[in-house]
Amino acid sequence: MKILVAVKRVVDYAVKIRVKPDKTGVDTQNVKMSMNPFCEIALEEALRIKEAGFAKEVVAVSIGPSQCVDTLRTGLAMGADRAIHVEASSSFLPLSIAKILKSLADVENPGLIFLGKQAIDDDCNQTGQMVAALLGWPQATFASKVVLDKDKKFATVDREVDGGLETLSIDLPAVITTDLRLNQPRYATLPNIMKAKSKPIKKMTLEDLKVDIKSDIEIVEVTEPPKRKSGVIVSSVDELIDKLKNEAHVV
Amino acid sequence: MMIHSWRRSGDFIRSACKSLSSFRQKHNSMSPSVSDLGFVNRYESKGKTFESNAGKGRNTELLDHHHHHHHPCLGGRNMWTMQQYKSFGSSSASKVQRNPLFSSLEPKDVSYFKEILGEKHVVEDEERLETANTDWMHKYRGSSKLMLLPKNTEEVSQILKYCDSRSLAVVPQGGNTGLVGGSVPVFDEVIINVGLMNKVLSFDEVSGVLVCEAGCILENLAAFLDTKGFVMPLDLGAKGSCHIGGNVSTNAGGLRLIRYGSLHGTVLGLEAVTANGNVLDMLGTLRKDNTGYDLKHLFIGSEGSLGIVTKVSILTQPKMSSVNLAFIACKDFLSCQKLLVEAKRNLGEILSAFEFLDNNSMDLVLNHLDGVRNPVSSSENFYILIETTGSGETYDREKLEAFLLKSLEQGLVSDGVIAQDINQASSFWRIREGITEALQKAGACYKYDLSLPVEEIYNIVNDLRGRLDGLANVMGYGHLGDGNLHLNISAAEYNDKLLGLIEPYVYEWTSKHRGSISAEHGLGVMKANEIFYSKSPETVALMVSLKKLLDPKGILNPYKVLPHSFFSP
Numbered sequence: 001m002k003i004l005v006a007v008k009r010v011v012d013y014a015v016k017i018r019v020k021p022d023k024t025g026v027d028t029q030n031v032k033m034s035m036n037p038f039c040e041i042a043l044e045e046a047l048r049i050k051e052a053g054f055a056k057e058v059v060a061v062s063i064g065p066s067q068c069v070d071t072l073r074t075g076l077a078m079g080a081d082r083a084i085h086v087e088a089s090s091s092f093l094p095l096s097i098a099k100i101l102k103s104l105a106d107v108e109n110p111g112l113i114f115l116g117k118q119a120i121d122d123d124c125n126q127t128g129q130m131v132a133a134l135l136g137w138p139q140a141t142f143a144s145k146v147v148l149d150k151d152k153k154f155a156t157v158d159r160e161v162d163g164g165l166e167t168l169s170i171d172l173p174a175v176i177t178t179d180l181r182l183n184q185p186r187y188a189t190l191p192n193i194m195k196a197k198s199k200p201i202k203k204m205t206l207e208d209l210k211v212d213i214k215s216d217i218e219i220v221e222v223t224e225p226p227k228r229k230s231g232v233i234v235s236s237v238d239e240l241i242d243k244l245k246n247e248a249h250v251v
Numbered sequence: 252m253m254i255h256s257w258r259r260s261g262d263f264i265r266s267a268c269k270s271l272s273s274f275r276q277k278h279n280s281m282s283p284s285v286s287d288l289g290f291v292n293r294y295e296s297k298g299k300t301f302e303s304n305a306g307k308g309r310n311t312e313l314l315d316h317h318h319h320h321h322h323p324c325l326g327g328r329n330m331w332t333m334q335q336y337k338s339f340g341s342s343s344a345s346k347v348q349r350n351p352l353f354s355s356l357e358p359k360d361v362s363y364f365k366e367i368l369g370e371k372h373v374v375e376d377e378e379r380l381e382t383a384n385t386d387w388m389h390k391y392r393g394s395s396k397l398m399l400l401p402k403n404t405e406e407v408s409q410i411l412k413y414c415d416s417r418s419l420a421v422v423p424q425g426g427n428t429g430l431v432g433g434s435v436p437v438f439d440e441v442i443i444n445v446g447l448m449n450k451v452l453s454f455d456e457v458s459g460v461l462v463c464e465a466g467c468i469l470e471n472l473a474a475f476l477d478t479k480g481f482v483m484p485l486d487l488g489a490k491g492s493c494h495i496g497g498n499v500s501t502n503a504g505g506l507r508l509i510r511y512g513s514l515h516g517t518v519l520g521l522e523a524v525t526a527n528g529n530v531l532d533m534l535g536t537l538r539k540d541n542t543g544y545d546l547k548h549l550f551i552g553s554e555g556s557l558g559i560v561t562k563v564s565i566l567t568q569p570k571m572s573s574v575n576l577a578f579i580a581c582k583d584f585l586s587c588q589k590l591l592v593e594a595k596r597n598l599g600e601i602l603s604a605f606e607f608l609d610n611n612s613m614d615l616v617l618n619h620l621d622g623v624r625n626p627v628s629s630s631e632n633f634y635i636l637i638e639t640t641g642s643g644e645t646y647d648r649e650k651l652e653a654f655l656l657k658s659l660e661q662g663l664v665s666d667g668v669i670a671q672d673i674n675q676a677s678s679f680w681r682i683r684e685g686i687t688e689a690l691q692k693a694g695a696c697y698k699y700d701l702s703l704p705v706e707e708i709y710n711i712v713n714d715l716r717g718r719l720d721g722l723a724n725v726m727g728y729g730h731l732g733d734g735n736l737h738l739n740i741s742a743a744e745y746n747d748k749l750l751g752l753i754e755p756y757v758y759e760w761t762s763k764h765r766g767s768i769s770a771e772h773g774l775g776v777m778k779a780n781e782i783f784y785s786k787s788p789e790t791v792a793l794m795v796s797l798k799k800l801l802d803p804k805g806i807l808n809p810y811k812v813l814p815h816s817f818f819s820p
Binding site for chain 1: 572574578624626627628644645648652655656659664666667668669670671672673674675677
């Protein structure tokens with residue numbers, strides 16, 4: 001079985017985001033970019049399944065500008081066998097990405113597609129679901145535990161839902177999106193970084209995949225959240241109650 | 252006398268120490284027998300840091316922790332001083348006595364301070380004094396009844412002028428993150444905390460020169476500079492609490508010294524107030540200024556014993572966008588040394604940190620801190636952090652990878668990982684920076700901060716380990732790139748037998764190998780009497796003269812830096 005893992009290059013989780021002055025998006029000039037943390041977890045899970053003997057190959061795929069190769073190198077250094085870079089100059093919204101991944105799935109025929117449940121830059125949480133719908137495959141989102149059966153016919157997936165866990169059994173091939181507590185991703189070790197240098201990264205274009213991208217969504221404006229106003233220290237309980245009543249109108 | 256006679260005989264050192272302590276009791280004159288000892292001039296100390304990883308909140312936690320974990324040294328008010336001073340010469344215990352020349356605080360003093368500072372900035376509250384009287388390790392405790400919070404240089408000057416006229420001893424205090432008891436009173440010294448002097452005065456985006464008040468917290472300065480695209484030339488674990496004034500006064504070193512050099516290079520100017528209230532304006536912003544003696548250096552690293560630093564002008568560096576961090580395992584110390592040499596040769600222009608820790612330190616961190624894992628799969632004898640900082644992401648990364656892969660092939664490195672994102676990098680740093688915190692949690696800890704030739708650095712750890720023979724856990728870590736070892740001995744509790752085995756052995760060992768017994772932590776109260784292990788009597792004599800010139804009554808941070816016997820009647 002082959003596992004396809006989609007990995008997205010995003011502004012590093014630890015970087016303080018700055019909105020561009022013209023409000024068209026987030027400033028990414030001279031900003032540290034890394035693999036989306038949820039995608040890292042997706043890749044880790046795929047690698048563990050392979051190491052447990054349930055898969056033969058893990059293929060990492062990233063869609064975007066040429067620097068996505070760095071993200072794929074990270075994936076290869078973690079242990080993916082090969083990588084596919086779908087070149088695209090602009091960044092796409094989930095439906096376009098889902099269409100590309102669907103075309104890739106048609107070519108690669110994976111038994112499982114892993115994605116992070118969402119990307120930390122746009123927080124869309126849509127791509128996995130759309131890929132499953134386009135392929136007509138079953139899906140299990142927000143996975144916190146994944147177990148494959150011996151014959152690789154189905155997967156048992158725990159999902160974290162409000163108030164507890166939901167356990168699903170889905171037939172393969174399927175799409176699984178990963179949540180934070182599924183695993184702790186491994187580090188890229190020197191021997192694996194060395195091995196990664198000889199692993200292939202295949203370049204593909206939208207034409208190769210025969211995907212016609214047209215965006216139905218226009219970003220009108222990106223703004224920063226309002227700044228928190230500093231608090232005041234009240235001198236008495238009476239003053240507090242007065243403020244709650246007459247200023248905050250909550251009492 | 253020759254250096255090799257030092258090397259031959261440990262007993263010689265002990266007898267030398269003995270004659271020194273009797274000499275010190277005879278006070279100020281240089282007795283010929285001492286000058287004959289032939290103390291060699293040591294390497295200049297590289298700076299001092301605070302190894303604390305703790306921000307303010309965490310400090311409190313640690314202190315609380317120690318309240319429950321009864322500290323044997325704190326049993327009686329002055330018991331700890333006895334313990335501290337059993338160090339110079341194993342048999343000659345000498346206790347610090349309060350200098351009787353100092354006055355005691357009187358109500359009229361407090362009224363005067365209230366008059367010049369305002370009620371609010373004269374602190375007599377017991378709880379706040381308790382915190383200010385105690386260092387963050389809870390190892391040193393004074394009994395000051397008063398803390399003053401000046402808002403500007405003029406107030407500092409007025410305070411000192413008054414204290415000098417009244418012979419009231421003072422202790423300057425910043426973030427109180429020191430590790431040698433330098434920032435807390437020994438007895439009842441008035442605490443002058445400059446925390447309210449926390450304004451950035453100017454920043455020049457062309458030259459990168461930052462001018463600010465002494466009470467600015469290092470991390471806040473770093474955050475301010477970040478918005479301008481610059482970085483502070485120093486970074487250390489205590490950045491969330493420590494003040495720039497304290498950093499300068501103690502010549503703090505830290506993690507980036509290998510890249511940006513010591514504060515003696517990066518501090519371009521400062522303003523300091525001497526004991527009599529004189530304000531010395533040396534707040535230049537020039538890289539080059541050869542007009543006369545460069546006196547600012549007297550206030551860098553003199554631990555507040557010559558004056559209180561009130562303003563600082565410091566050269567900051569443009570922030571580089573590409574930072575890479577590798578966590579490396581090495582099987583022996585020789586490999587670590589070779590790796591350092593190779594790293595300087597191959598990564599020179601982008602190398603920004605080269606830190607090491609031994610396996611004992613790693614185990615301690617893994618056992619005592621939550622959420623920490625060993626980045627490499629199997630345990631090794633040594634671990635190294637190599638950080639690069641540069642301007643070209645792809646170039647820097649390829650350079651670091653190529654260097655490490657070559658080192659792996661050559662066998663210098665047995666395993667390693669490279670951080671793929673900032674989160675991973677933080678978790679690697681957490682191991683190195685978390686050692687101090689883990690040591691606190693592990694129980695009692697004897698800390699030594701030594702400069703040694705790099706090839707000797709781990710020999711002292713091994714020798715001491717052999718000497719203690721399982722009585723305590725001996726750990727070595729530190730700034731390998733700067734030849735700075737943090738030697739720590741962790742035990743269930745403090746005890747005299749253990750201390751007797753450690754001191755003066757560690758100091759003698761260091762002296763024998765021409766090292767410094769105070770690399771970046773300062774001498775404080777902990778090592779004031781041990782200065783002769785690293786400085787000749789002639790040098791110390793000049794220091795004493797300078798101290799007496801600038802502070803004739805000795806009111807500034809007494810009992811610290813220089814042996815206190817020079818100043819008591």
